[in-house]
Amino acid sequence: MLPTAKSEIKMHEVEAPRNIIVDCDAGIDDALALIILLANHTTKRLNVKAITCVNGNTKVSNVVKNVFRTLHVCDCTDIPVYRGAYSSLLDTSKETASECYHGSDGFGDIFTDDPDTSKLQEEHAVCALHRITSEEPGNISVICLGPLTNLAMAIKLYPEFMNNVKELFVMGGNSTAQGNITAQAEFNFYADPESVHIVLNSINKPLWLLPWESCLKTRITHEWRRDVLGKIDKPCVHMMNIIEDSRRSQVKKHFPYYTMCDAFLAGIVLIPHMAKNVVLWHADIELNGNKTRGQVVLDHLLSNKPNVNLIHSFDSEIFKELLLNAVNTFRSVTTVL
Known part of the structure; x- marks a missing residue:
């Protein structure tokens, strides 16, 4: 019977x-999302069990560096970090516009030094996703801020993985x-549609999806970003000012409002009622269309x-x-950044 x-x-x-794993490709908006989540980890409102890195906005080696740089400015270097997939499942080796948008290193090509990554875990991110969720089945949510390659690999390697996850939050x-x-x-x-297909056709737990069009409904002005948030004297804000300033002219050209998609999702994770007009749908992804x-x-x-x-939308004031x-x-x- 049809609904x-x-x-x-x-x-x-x-x-x-309460307990989360953050899977990210650590571009500029990932960094702001991490700052929000790490702040609430610091106040013990939630527990960031791990950060897993995936190829996306930049090479996964750069993602690792960007994650550690963010952890350093937030004084949260106790959180374990894992390196994951270095390419999509079907690697077509195509260049993407994202490389231009976030810079080749994902952080606007501003920094000339390397952050301390000595605490990078040896375990692969996919194995860590399985292990951590299996240790506390039904108690850990996974926040997905990049391509879903790590998630899809975990599903294919470990049939019980999805049963152990509490829920997924996905920006994409x-x-x-x-x-x-x-x-x-x-x-x-687009960076890994095969992984999206695997996740959407394997999910048996709640999946909260924040799509691109919903992020465009932001009403946060660039002036507020510059004159209110940008004036706060915190290391994390200084870092965001530096990496965002490198993209400022390009951002204002394309976006009339401050559009930080991954950070919006982090906000919804913490305050679910920030999300508005949330509707159940069956979703899949096109794999073969030429356009x-x-x-x-x-x-x-x-x-x-x-x-x-x-x-479908969210509350910008919240x-x-x-x-x-x-x-x-x-x-x-x-x-020191």
């Missing part, structure tokens, strides 16, 4: 997760075929069981307050 309507989720009844894809890397596809999903590879395909016929909670509270958690000290 007669899509169901809207009441986000005020949804609890924020689109809901109306609007893209940012191609005309029809969003970067994270539509990487595009999310929604089942408008409602003939399949829903597999994602699609977040995010601003959350972000200010997060950066003010950290000490005002001079830190």
